[in-house]
Amino acid sequence: MFTRDTRSSSNGWYILDICRGHWAAHALFTAVDLGLFDVLAQGAQTPARVAAVLGTHPEATARLLVVLEGLGLVEREGELWRNAPLAARYLVRGRDAYLGHAVHHFANLAEGWSRLGEAVRTGRPVGFEPVERANYDERLRDYILAMRDQARLKVEQLAAALDLSGCEHILDLGGGPGVYSVALLKKDPRARATILDLAPTLKITRELIEAAGMLDRVELRAGDFTKDELGEGVYDLVLASNVVHIYDADTNRQLMRRVFRALRPGGQVVIHDYVLAEEPSLEAALFDLNMLVGTLTGRVYSVQEMGSWLGDAGFEDVTYHPLTAGSGLLKGRKWTDK
Structure with a gap:
């Protein structure tokens, strides 16, 4: 069974865990893009069966599943794999709480973020070029549906507060x-x-x-x-x-x-x-940096x-x-x- 490391934020392992953060994100981006969670929503599957449906390499698919297990998104029993409750709710297309469009939106931002150093040196955005390669209508729909996904996470809070x-x-x-x-x-x-x-x-x-x-x-x-x-x-x-x-x-x-x-x-x-x-949360500070990367x-x-x-x-x-x-x-x- 995959085990997660518990590490203090006061030692060097914490630094390396930050560095590996984009690995986990790309594992999720890839699984959503492939439709892996949609396949597992049909019932428990072997890695070979998942790979056959997706048209992917069987061993590589098995290795991806192990990482997704470590992230708490899939579970296994013997040779069979299934969606964990979190993925079953948020990562299966067609479900009411589906967040796949939001995941795809973050994937679209990744290339711009890889040029963050340039943005910090110049004070100018660097994220337009990779995003604008896509067809405008497709890009717009992807963005609006991503905003819908994210809004649904706190719409009840907002409505209750007004x-x-x-x-x-x-x-x-x-x-x-x-x-x-x-x-x-x-x-x-x-x-x-x-x-x-x-x-x-x-x-x-x-x-x-x-x-x-x-x-x-x-x-x-x-x-x-x-x-x-x-x-x-x-x-x-x-x-x-x-x-x-x-x-x-x-x-x-x-x-x-x-x-x-x-x-x-x-x-x-x-x-x-x-x-x-006055003491900014990481959530807000990261989003502020995202505005540097992607807006004028x-x-x-x-x-x-x-x-x-x-x-x-x-x-x-x-x-x-x-x-x-x-x-x-x-x-x-x-x-x-x-």
Whole structure:
């Protein structure tokens, strides 16, 4: 039976374990890409049978299975291998909680990360070239479905943290897969939502909203929220989920001023994003570095920085609600017109 090493973070083995981290990630990327977990979902299999279905080398497949066992993703009994509960829930295509698109998204980022040294030396992104080799439509669908996968992990937390009292109209900026809009509409059956995103994205959004049975309560509005006016006194809640980390501080400050105008008195803005605390979590710090690798102006902001945008725009009662170690919700109210 495969055993995991238990090593202190105070010795040299910890350094080597960090170095091996990308080996484990690539083992997972490969298994998902091959569809290995889909094969094991059909029942316990021998490595030879798995290899025959996948069209892979039998011995190499057996060696991959041993690593996946060590990662807690598969189990074996004698000569037979099956999915562990974690993989059965999250890594089998077609399952409600499937995370395979998110796994593929991280795999797409790997080549850019291999050039991190160049990004640190120059301060410029290096991740565009490997990502843009793929067909645009395929790349976009892959990205939107990855965002859906990740959003489903904490959508219940987000919805539970928001007060929708008197909320009739929600604006979801860059709402992509629409996961959060759907959850908020389920929480308040009287509300309706507008998802504002780029036109190519909304083609995918429409499919996902229709599958959720919410097309009659969701307006899909094509546009660029970094430039377009959002209206005046139209919405009761504006959600900016995982968008401010893409843009520079001035763009976000201007956006929050337009959000303020778009809200009715008593309405609220909710920024959901990664957050750099005074002692940053590894989750947020790594994502901040990912923004260096893959975007021109993106970065992770502190609560204080984001709060200053809201204060300058006229929002009051600004509060922060953590969701994970490195992300949370910054909320503000518009009590009167500025």
